[in-house]
Amino acid sequence: MTSDDLQGSHGSRGSDVLIVGAGSAGSVLAERLSADERCRVTVIEAGPGPHDPRVGTQITDGLRLPIGAASSVVQRFSTALTDHPVRHAQIMRGAVVGGSGAVNGGYFCRALPPDIESWDLDGWRWADVLPHFKAIESDLDFPGEPHGSTGPITVRRVAEFNGCTASFVTACGKAGYPWVADLNGSSPEHPLFAGVGAVPLNIERGTRVGPGGAFLQPALDRPNLTLRTDTRARTIRLRDGRAVAVDCVGPDGAVTLSADRIVVSAGAIASAHLLMFSGIGPQEVLRAAGVPVTVDLPVGVDTVDHPEWVLPVSWPPTQGRPPLEAVLSTADGIEIRPYTVGFGAMMSGRRDDPTGRPHLGVTLMRPQSRGRITLVSDDPMSAPVIEHRYDGSAADVESLRRGTELAREIAGATAQEQAFWATSQHLCGSARMGRDGDETAVVDRRCRVRGIQGLWVIDGSVLPRIPSRGPHATIVMIGHRAAEFVS
Numbered sequence: 001m002t003s004d005d006l007q008g009s010h011g012s013r014g015s016d017v018l019i020v021g022a023g024s025a026g027s028v029l030a031e032r033l034s035a036d037e038r039c040r041v042t043v044i045e046a047g048p049g050p051h052d053p054r055v056g057t058q059i060t061d062g063l064r065l066p067i068g069a070a071s072s073v074v075q076r077f078s079t080a081l082t083d084h085p086v087r088h089a090q091i092m093r094g095a096v097v098g099g100s101g102a103v104n105g106g107y108f109c110r111a112l113p114p115d116i117e118s119w120d121l122d123g124w125r126w127a128d129v130l131p132h133f134k135a136i137e138s139d140l141d142f143p144g145e146p147h148g149s150t151g152p153i154t155v156r157r158v159a160e161f162n163g164c165t166a167s168f169v170t171a172c173g174k175a176g177y178p179w180v181a182d183l184n185g186s187s188p189e190h191p192l193f194a195g196v197g198a199v200p201l202n203i204e205r206g207t208r209v210g211p212g213g214a215f216l217q218p219a220l221d222r223p224n225l226t227l228r229t230d231t232r233a234r235t236i237r238l239r240d241g242r243a244v245a246v247d248c249v250g251p252d253g254a255v256t257l258s259a260d261r262i263v264v265s266a267g268a269i270a271s272a273h274l275l276m277f278s279g280i281g282p283q284e285v286l287r288a289a290g291v292p293v294t295v296d297l298p299v300g301v302d303t304v305d306h307p308e309w310v311l312p313v314s315w316p317p318t319q320g321r322p323p324l325e326a327v328l329s330t331a332d333g334i335e336i337r338p339y340t341v342g343f344g345a346m347m348s349g350r351r352d353d354p355t356g357r358p359h360l361g362v363t364l365m366r367p368q369s370r371g372r373i374t375l376v377s378d379d380p381m382s383a384p385v386i387e388h389r390y391d392g393s394a395a396d397v398e399s400l401r402r403g404t405e406l407a408r409e410i411a412g413a414t415a416q417e418q419a420f421w422a423t424s425q426h427l428c429g430s431a432r433m434g435r436d437g438d439e440t441a442v443v444d445r446r447c448r449v450r451g452i453q454g455l456w457v458i459d460g461s462v463l464p465r466i467p468s469r470g471p472h473a474t475i476v477m478i479g480h481r482a483a484e485f486v487s
Contacts, residue, residue: 018259023099025479026265027216032483047095062203098212111467152214157198163318164358168338236278243455272430290378300373306424312416334403337361428460
């Protein structure tokens, strides 16, 4: 769908709700809010829509990651993973309806109950979020509690392993790690133990079932829902302490879209960039970039991601399967991931490349290191500066070293050359949610931007702490939960 294929155009009237970003949270939010036929919802998305000929099978093929050089559905950003020495890397974010949830590996593990409880926020306890985790999914393997059975996103696990995954699971068993049947089965009363288990995947028979396709697309026939694709937000207009409109650039040029309520759901990088360019951010950063300061808030400060070391192995590739099917979780917060093929094969979909060998990802799931996103120009089209600063914590580096030693023990003689730095591409926490009086928070516990009326941030930006699992399922849950705060 392009911006010329709008559903339910509102003409010259403003919207009740304008959502910036049709990603993992924005897609869910749009469906939830537009279910009330009295609420006029407009969604703008910088990338193409699901029916655009540039998209096609890129976002539905769950056996590959459409993030290579030829991809038309991602935006690329440069980052510095470490400072000493500086190790540069490229990170990708989905630029398409469905966002990064339309281009990822299908890993759909929930945050654990201790993750949620560590936020220490009223309205965000495990009992508050569990109904929303259940509402977003239909778990085809475990139909009973604590799972959902009627949600739009299908979840299932690979039942029989082969190739690299089978070798890894067998080696973990020999090393004494037990089998964990349900990685999404944790509860406060029954916490999960360390062990190896099949990854809950939002991939059904090779098709990625992301929130864009599962939530937003079926709702596009609603007359009160408008989707404008290929439309990039440039700045939020503020008047008398209230967000009133968003200046955008679309296929037909500049356009200003007004709304009673504006929700920024563009992802941890783009949401922070938009807020800062609109004058909402650290005053020293904004002034240095030449942007007038409206509200001094810690946007982009102390961001967090899951640092990863990659260890190539000589196990046989896993043919015709998703990139990741099983993981080992240790008691000290390490997740070891047997990626079924090499990164090149993941992106191309080819399985006949001899260099596309499997590898183990050794990932620190409760890191202490913190990074930042900063604005360096008053040009809205300029990219922000991203710094992960993974080596900022000596304890993190030591944990990764110990985790890699464990991975070598599991892989045995199949382990290849020295491990190298990478990232899980789970950047979040750039506009954190917090209690009243928390000076590190950008939004309150209802996701409202502090000091500005009529403005919310609802996506991975607001995570107070990064989950000890990949954050995708948790971000989808946040979109579902926080809809109640905007309506």
